[in-house]
Amino acid sequence: MFDQVLDQIYQAGRWLNGTDLHTSIRHLLQTVGWVSPTIQSIHIVCITLVIGTAALLDLRILGWAAPSQVPAEMARRLLPWTWSALAVQFLTGGMLVLNRPIRYADNPSFLFKMLFLIIGIVLTLVLASGLRRDPDHWTSTPARVLTGKLLAGVSVLAWVLIVLAGRWIAYR
Amino acid sequence: MIHVPIPAVIEDVLYNLEHWPVSEQIGAGKLFPTFESLHVLAVGMLLGSLFMVDLRLLGLAARRYSVRRMSDELTPWTFGAFALALVTGLLLVIVHPTYYASNPAFVAKIVLLVLAGTNMLVFHHTIWRSVDGWGDGAVMPIQAKLAGGLSLLFWVGVIAMGRWIAFFL
Numbered sequence: 001m002f003d004q005v006l007d008q009i010y011q012a013g014r015w016l017n018g019t020d021l022h023t024s025i026r027h028l029l030q031t032v033g034w035v036s037p038t039i040q041s042i043h044i045v046c047i048t049l050v051i052g053t054a055a056l057l058d059l060r061i062l063g064w065a066a067p068s069q070v071p072a073e074m075a076r077r078l079l080p081w082t083w084s085a086l087a088v089q090f091l092t093g094g095m096l097v098l099n100r101p102i103r104y105a106d107n108p109s110f111l112f113k114m115l116f117l118i119i120g121i122v123l124t125l126v127l128a129s130g131l132r133r134d135p136d137h138w139t140s141t142p143a144r145v146l147t148g149k150l151l152a153g154v155s156v157l158a159w160v161l162i163v164l165a166g167r168w169i170a171y172r
Numbered sequence: 173m174i175h176v177p178i179p180a181v182i183e184d185v186l187y188n189l190e191h192w193p194v195s196e197q198i199g200a201g202k203l204f205p206t207f208e209s210l211h212v213l214a215v216g217m218l219l220g221s222l223f224m225v226d227l228r229l230l231g232l233a234a235r236r237y238s239v240r241r242m243s244d245e246l247t248p249w250t251f252g253a254f255a256l257a258l259v260t261g262l263l264l265v266i267v268h269p270t271y272y273a274s275n276p277a278f279v280a281k282i283v284l285l286v287l288a289g290t291n292m293l294v295f296h297h298t299i300w301r302s303v304d305g306w307g308d309g310a311v312m313p314i315q316a317k318l319a320g321g322l323s324l325l326f327w328v329g330v331i332a333m334g335r336w337i338a339f340f341l
Contacts, residue, residue: 037339041332044212045219048331052220066245069237077234163216167209171202 006111013105016098025098036099043092047163049085053078054124055159061127061138061152072135075128082124107172113165116158123155176274186269199267211260215334217253219327221246229320231312239307239316277336284333288326295319 016022029036057074059065066074097104104110127148130137138148178186189195198204225243227233234242265272272278299315306313312320 033339037336038332041335044215044331044335045328047212048216048219049223050220051216052223055217056220056224065249066242068241068245081233160213163213164209167212168205171205 009111010102010105013101016101016105022098022101025095026100029095029099039092039095043089043096046085046088046092047166049081050089051159051163053082053085054120055156057124057127058152058156058159061148062156063149070135071138072131075131079124079128086121103172104169107169109165109168109172113162113169116161116165120155120158120162123151123158127151127155176276176279178270178273182273183270186273189266189269192266195266195269198263204264204267207260207263211257211264214253214257214260215331218250218257219331221249221253222323222327225250226320226324229312229316230324231310231317235310239312240303272337275337275340277333277340281330281333281337284326284329288323288330291319291322291326295323 029039056065057071057078060067060069060071060074127138130148134140138144198207224234225239225246228235228237228239228242295316299313299319306316
């Protein structure tokens, strides 16, 4: 089952490799020298926004950072930055993947990064939806406090691992 | 490709540093990518925490919060992240010091770092002294906006130049 999933991803990479979009992006990145480093720089600047918003909210829920800020208000104020930054990440990251689809489809660090990404996004959505329904959602009962902290802990770990795995892609 | 000239005396020091067993150890194994990953993570935490204060100073975000309080709560994260970035950065640089010293992107990165540091020092010794008078308002004084804007600019430049180093190989 696991092997099948990996095989499907590899097939998707091969399919992407045959598309015109891949050819155009590869041509652009190979002929215009500054495009690649610019895309990568934007990608790193936006990961700092994700860390500074989503991970900071996790740290607040864990009780480790920004004690004077109110979690529900933080989520309302910060998460639009998270989703905007992630949209830029999909765009810039997507271009890098389209440049060399098979390299990524076959790269364990990249696949782990995508897995952590899904975990980070889902947990952030769960934490935010709780706060939207009730500002005290994750503090109202001891069980909720524990759940909230657990989710926030795994979420912050996921964001950290996304950054680390991202750098390891280059070291196959 | 452009390369920055290095004086012979410094080049000699860098050459010896490059052949220091610790440097060679880092360059040989998996330590380089490990420190590199931690460096990117530190940069993420550094700018992530700094962005919020800078945007607050610019009056673009979190206008209901006291700047003083926000800075007090977030600055330890910024400095902690900076310490991690500095240590991991140094451990990376010693692997190929001569290469970095002559790399225009690296030199630009260091210049921008110095500018960012100077901006912060000037800010803390001028308008920040009277923060209790203006720090709770939604509109910031022009000096605070300037400091926040310059900080964003310099740090984004630091990241961009950091990424660019690899393209001067």
